[in-house]
Amino acid sequence: MTSAQPLAIRAESLVKYYQTDWKGRRRRALAGVSFGVLRGCVCGLVGPNGSGKSTTLKLLAGLLKPDAGRCEIHQESAEAARRRGRVGYLPEALGLPEYLSGREFLRGLAQLSGQPEIEELVSSALLLVGLEAEGGRRVGEYSKGMRQRLGLAQAVLGDPPVVLLDEPASGLDPRAAAQLGAAIAQLRAQGRTVLLSSHFLPQAEEWCDQVVMLEKGHLVFNGSIATVAESGGLDQLYLERTDA
């Protein structure tokens, strides 16, 4: 990414270790990963299990601190961006309150953010993910696909310019995945930047403008989807660049 266009997401030499036991032994999750995502792009973060995708997303969401390196969202630190609501995040483990309706859940989060015009924000988030008719139902009655879309709705609530999605299509049937894809396309059309991790390569190829590939905490590929196509497709590239 050498364009003069401003970067929405910038990861610079990210290093992250996790402590694995009480004796202080550590496991390296990221070993100096650097990449950037242009504003308004949808970028796919791919790689085998344990390659560091979720860690990268958590660092960019400002939920973890890197041991070395920098994360920036629109030229400010990831932590500052998180505090100011400039970044939305869909976690992989999505713990939704079963006893609330989808609308109540989003309303609560909007109140917590101190957003004005809460009802409008909630309605537009539900509309984006195609849940406006189901917003009054209890989350406990939602299917897996609906829960995932509600998770996306909370990530885009308040119109953050950058949205990070950790395995958004995990466990979804083809119809639900297509609805999710449509929502992501709409985010792109609104000029927002999306970084999503995925194990499902054809989906990543279809949804993304850029692909970043990780392997055991190292960056092994970063390029546009056109470059991926020139290399024989994402499946081919994945087999070439990773041990999986």
Added chain:
Amino acid sequence: MTLSASRRMWWLVQQGLREIVQLRFAWIAGLTTVVMLTGASLLREFNFGAEEGRFLRDYAEATLALWGTVVALMLNLALVQGGVARGSLVMTFMRGVRRHEWLISRWVSVGVALAWLTLLGYATLGVLLARYGHAVSFGELAIGGGRMFLRLALISSFALAACAAAQSLLLASGLALGLTLAAQLSSIWEWAGRHGGSAARWCWQGLEWLVPAFRMLDAGTSLGAAITYALGYSALYAMLACALFSRREI
């Protein structure tokens, strides 16, 4: 636009209370009342030689202390460990909530639930005493309830610190119960401190400073001193929990 820290915490406390209600807290509280009423009715004939009114008070307080300990531990585990495991806390962190705000809010929510449980327990004790023809002093019940609440608040602080320190439910439960036991057995630490060798004395003395003694909340201590003591140690353990939680990977 962001909310002030106090408003964020107020929102989080309300959410915590809703979660506690969803955890069937009303049933737990109802069960406490049933156990106290039926247990006292059945056992008062076997009062082990004590005066009946004294026996009823001791029985009710022991039931509440035991039940309250279990409730304090379970609620902290469900709200703190459960929140981390389910990933629900991440969505609140993304709204500018800081870790210590989240943790302290959970602790306050549990504290409110324990206050309700204590209130219900002592109201039940009042009913029991009145039913069996014993004098009921409202002031005495209120002071007894206050002391019981201080004990439960301390146990809740232990559980909070244990949940912040340990990632597994079993280890967190073990730590919290260990601290509760150490606080209960404080008279033994004191005795060992007076009668042991110098190394043992230092060890027990250290333990006595680190772990508060429940006996300091008993009737032998003035209510003001008991409140200061319990609040001081609760705040200390809550701060320890916040420090540990700020370093935890989520």
